[in-house]
Amino acid sequence: MHDGHDGHDHAAHDHAGHAHAQPGTPVRALAIAFLVTAAFAVVEAAGGYFTGSLALLSDAGHMITDAAALAVAMFAQKVAQRPPSPRASYGYARAEVLAAFVNALVMLLIVAAIVFEAVQRLAHPSPVAGVMVLVIASVGLMVNLIAAWVLSRQQGSLNARAALLHVMGDLMGSVAAIVAGGVIATTGWLPIDPILSIVISLLILRSTWRLLRQSSAVLMEGVPPHLDYAEIGNALSRLPGVANVHDLHVWQMGSEDVALSAHVAIGEGVEWPRTLGAAQRMLRERYAITHVTLQPDWPLVAPGGKRVIPVVMSDEGKDR
Numbered sequence: 001m002h003d004g005h006d007g008h009d010h011a012a013h014d015h016a017g018h019a020h021a022q023p024g025t026p027v028r029a030l031a032i033a034f035l036v037t038a039a040f041a042v043v044e045a046a047g048g049y050f051t052g053s054l055a056l057l058s059d060a061g062h063m064i065t066d067a068a069a070l071a072v073a074m075f076a077q078k079v080a081q082r083p084p085s086p087r088a089s090y091g092y093a094r095a096e097v098l099a100a101f102v103n104a105l106v107m108l109l110i111v112a113a114i115v116f117e118a119v120q121r122l123a124h125p126s127p128v129a130g131v132m133v134l135v136i137a138s139v140g141l142m143v144n145l146i147a148a149w150v151l152s153r154q155q156g157s158l159n160a161r162a163a164l165l166h167v168m169g170d171l172m173g174s175v176a177a178i179v180a181g182g183v184i185a186t187t188g189w190l191p192i193d194p195i196l197s198i199v200i201s202l203l204i205l206r207s208t209w210r211l212l213r214q215s216s217a218v219l220m221e222g223v224p225p226h227l228d229y230a231e232i233g234n235a236l237s238r239l240p241g242v243a244n245v246h247d248l249h250v251w252q253m254g255s256e257d258v259a260l261s262a263h264v265a266i267g268e269g270v271e272w273p274r275t276l277g278a279a280q281r282m283l284r285e286r287y288a289i290t291h292v293t294l295q296p297d298w299p300l301v302a303p304g305g306k307r308v309i310p311v312v313m314s315d316e317g318k319d320r
Contacts, residue, residue, distance in 0.1 A: 026160050030074045033147040033167060038067035040143040047136035051129035053177065053193055063140070066166035069103045073163045093254025094218065100162035101215035107166065107208040111201045118194035118201075128193055130185030137177035144171035165211055169204040176200045221251040224258055227287060235286065236262065239278050241271040250289070259291040265298065272296045 041063035048057035076099035084091040148171055151164040176196035183192040214225075223229045229250055236245045248262040260283060266272055276294060283289040 027074055027077050029150045029153065029160060030070050030077060030163060032150045033163060034067060034070035034074065036143050036147050037063050037070060037167065037170070040140055041067055044136060044140050047132065051132045051136070052126055053128045053133040053180065063144075063170050066163070066170055069106060069166050070163050072099050072102065073160070075099075077160075090253055090259075093257055097215050097218045097252075097254060100211060101219060103162045103166060104208050104212040104215060107169065107204065108212070111205050111208065114197055114201045118197040121194035121197075122191060125190040128180070128184050128190060130181045130183070130188075133177055133181030134185060135181075137174050137181055141171065141174035141178060144174055162211055162215070165204075165207050168207070169200070172200045172203060173197075218252045218254070221249075223250045224252050227258070227289075232260070232283075232287060232289075233262075235282060236264065236279060239275060239282065241266050241268065241275045242279075243267055247295075253291065257291060258287075258289045259293075260289045261293040261295075263295045263297050266296055267298075269296070269298070 041060055044063060045057070045060035047053075048060045073096070076095040079092045079095040082088075082092045144167055147167045148164060151160050151167060176199070180193040180196050183189055217225070227250060229248070232250060233245050233248050236242060236248070243265040245265070246263050248260075250258065250260050253259050264275070264279070266275060276296075279294055280292055283292055
């Protein structure tokens with residue numbers, strides 16, 4: 001909203017602590033995970049085909065899709081490191097969030113496909129070579145553990161977390177395939193293969209849905225879940241010299257960077273530099289918000305009944 005000012009020449013921006021994507025490290029982690037995942041995906045797919053195991057084939061399907069997801073994640077991570085430009089003034093940090101969103105959607109499709117095939121297998125069981133499934137799935141488990149360990153060290157990146165979700169799905173799939181192979185080899189009970197595939201798919205679904213909600217919230221510029229919108233507004237309104245705060249917006253630009261903009265009504269213009277410094281310091285130290293845009297206003301009633309986010313008024317402002 002614009003409150004009678006012709007421009008934002010009084011606006012102040014704080015970018016001092018603003019950090020873009022960490023160069024190098026997430027990309028290397030994603031590259032290592034991609035190489036080990038893609039290499040074994042081919043082996044596991046062949047093994048699942050020759051053994052007739054749905055659990056092994058579903059795990060191979062996960063790994064093949066994960067290899068593609070990791071490739072997308074690597075590309076997005078590289079794009080996210082690009083500096084701001086005249087066409088992208090905020091930079092490209094949301095590229096990794098977009099990749100996480102796409103990967104979550106793909107995982108939903110994979111889960112649906114596996115459950116459908118598992119139901120078909122329950123209705124019409126087919127023979128499975130249990131011993132071979134057990135051996136191949138055990139090797140797959142080791143591969144997935146390596147990839148998961150590499151990616152788990154990059155928890156600050158939503159993109160890496162999305163890739164880790166894929167790998168964890170593979171890891172659980174390998175465990176399911178090991179159990180299925182062992183049961184079939186010792187008892188010959190074939191339904192264990194599709195049953196475990198369904199169980200693992202439902203476990204993956206829960207984590208996938210959580211990731212989809214998180215990435216959607218960032219893309220929709222929602223308030224980060226770890227921050228309290230009302231608390232931030234009240235904290236700003238309690239600063240010395242502040243009458244009220246309105247048009248407050250808090251959103252995520254990427255998986256880590258948080259931005260804030262607000263109109264701050266003050267009583268005396270000469271106090272603005274001091275108030276601005278206090279606001280920037282408080283937001284940085286208390287809430288880790290470093291991309292801040294604050295517009296000073298003298299207390300005015302919103303003209304024309306324009307809709308604004310409700311005013312947060314300090315105790316000092318209420319007495320005026």
